[in-house]
Amino acid sequence: MDSEDLRLAVYQEFAATGRAPDAGSLAARFGTGVSEVADGLADLARARHLALDGDGQIVMAHPFSSVPLGFSVMGARTLWWGGCAWDSFALPHLLPGEAEVLVATRCPACGRPHAWNVGRDRPPDGDQVAHFLVPAARMWDDVVHTCGNQRLFCSAECVDDWLAANGLARGYVMDLGTLWRFAAHWYDGRLDRGYVRREPAQAAEYLRSVGLSGPFWGL
Numbered sequence: 001m002d003s004e005d006l007r008l009a010v011y012q013e014f015a016a017t018g019r020a021p022d023a024g025s026l027a028a029r030f031g032t033g034v035s036e037v038a039d040g041l042a043d044l045a046r047a048r049h050l051a052l053d054g055d056g057q058i059v060m061a062h063p064f065s066s067v068p069l070g071f072s073v074m075g076a077r078t079l080w081w082g083g084c085a086w087d088s089f090a091l092p093h094l095l096p097g098e099a100e101v102l103v104a105t106r107c108p109a110c111g112r113p114h115a116w117n118v119g120r121d122r123p124p125d126g127d128q129v130a131h132f133l134v135p136a137a138r139m140w141d142d143v144v145h146t147c148g149n150q151r152l153f154c155s156a157e158c159v160d161d162w163l164a165a166n167g168l169a170r171g172y173v174m175d176l177g178t179l180w181r182f183a184a185h186w187y188d189g190r191l192d193r194g195y196v197r198r199e200p201a202q203a204a205e206y207l208r209s210v211g212l213s214g215p216f217w218g219l
């Protein structure tokens with residue numbers, strides 16, 4: 001079982017159905033045992049292509065998630081958990097058949113519902129803001145916690161209320177346009193064979209190109 005074949009099988013299942021494949025279906029597909037699949041998934045997790053839970057089940061294959069983290073993303077015929085704000089805004093750019101999706105969430109501070117039609121051509125309208133809690137250098141310490149704290153709020157005031165209520169220090173706040181540009185091409189290539197993660201210098205260049213800067217991003 002080739003590692004890239006396995007990675008693609010996971011990503012393609014998420015893209016087509018909104019769900020992660022289980023080890024049994026992957027084993028059947030590749031004509032191998034469940035333990036070989038488990039080893040392959042663990043290798044992909046070490047390379048940061050996936051995040052697994054304590055039982056080895058697939059939780060995330062960014063920007064896809066098998067668990068709710070505050071966002072739903074509705075396509076023409078498919079419903080995805082959106083991962084974080086960044087991941088949710090990335091989906092129309094990554095999925096060939098989904099030029100525009102409906103991203104929905106609640107403000108973590110006040111519970112107000114928000115929804116946007118998110119497409120490929122321009123950022124959605126709205127004066128809401130995204131807040132990212134965990135600095136870039138520590139995002140993979142616990143990537144599910146990190147994504148769970150990359151949320152969209154009514155306003156900077158709601159961000160401050162939420163931080164105060166939870167005793168947290170401010171991370172990074174960006175407007176919807178910046179979030180959309182950030183999400184637009186970050187995940188390019190993940191549904192294609194031969195995907196290679198960006199080197200740190202390439203990642204830094206991408207972040208700068210979409211207007212992100214400062215120590216939060218390691219820039």
Ligand SMILES: [Zn+2]
Pocket residue numbers: 107108109110111112153154155158
């Ligand atoms: Zn709010």
Ligand SMILES: [Zn+2]
Pocket residue numbers: 062083084085086087146147150
């Ligand atoms: Zn995320």
